[in-house]
Amino acid sequence: MTFIQTFGKTFGTKRVTVTPGAEAPGRNVEVFDGLVQSKSVDFNVDTPIYEGDQLTWDDPRGGQQHVYATHVDVLDAGSRNMRHISVKWAKTPPVPASPSGNGHVIVVNGSNVNIALEGSTITQQVPIAAGYEQLADAVGRALALIEATQGLTLTR
Numbered sequence: 001m002t003f004i005q006t007f008g009k010t011f012g013t014k015r016v017t018v019t020p021g022a023e024a025p026g027r028n029v030e031v032f033d034g035l036v037q038s039k040s041v042d043f044n045v046d047t048p049i050y051e052g053d054q055l056t057w058d059d060p061r062g063g064q065q066h067v068y069a070t071h072v073d074v075l076d077a078g079s080r081n082m083r084h085i086s087v088k089w090a091k092t093p094p095v096p097a098s099p100s101g102n103g104h105v106i107v108v109n110g111s112n113v114n115i116a117l118e119g120s121t122i123t124q125q126v127p128i129a130a131g132y133e134q135l136a137d138a139v140g141r142a143l144a145l146i147e148a149t150q151g152l153t154l155t156r
Contacts, residue, residue, distance in 0.1 A: 002044045003084035004033045011035055014057045016043075021052025021068070021093070045076050045083040051094055055087070068093040 004013060016034040020027040027048060035042040036057055043049060053069045071088040 001081045003081055004044050006081040017056040018049055019054040023052045024050040041087045043085045047085055070094045
């Protein structure tokens with residue numbers, strides 16, 4: 001018996017729709033049985049789920065609950081009925097890790113623009129709004145050009 005078959009009998013399961021996120025694109029939207037808890041959902045160990053995936057299930061109060069996988073633990077040890085995936089979730093999508101080292105980070109959200117200079121960081125819980133991707137890219141290129149001239153002197 002699988003983890004869901006074993007524990008689903010006792011605790012009950014929900015049908016969870018998994019919409020692929022950016023970490024593992026190219027997959028289809030699929031529906032799996034999951035043990036939904038207040039801050040996590042548990043699935044069978046072979047469930048294709050990754051950080052950034054959107055999870056949706058029916059809310060007992062009406063409507064649907066929409067959350068994002070923020071941390072995925074694959075617990076692949078022990079007997080078949082104990083092996084499972086535990087997914088921590090949040091209402092907002094996870095923030096992609098910024099590259100390490102010195103550089104600039106630009107976050108655009110609606111009419112707000114946050115810029116972190118010289119290796120500082122920004123914690124942003126909202127993805128770039130549609131239509132602002134080109135602006136963020138242009139500002140990033142401009143900052144890279146400015147950074148490339150750092151330390152140069154002008155001679156005539």
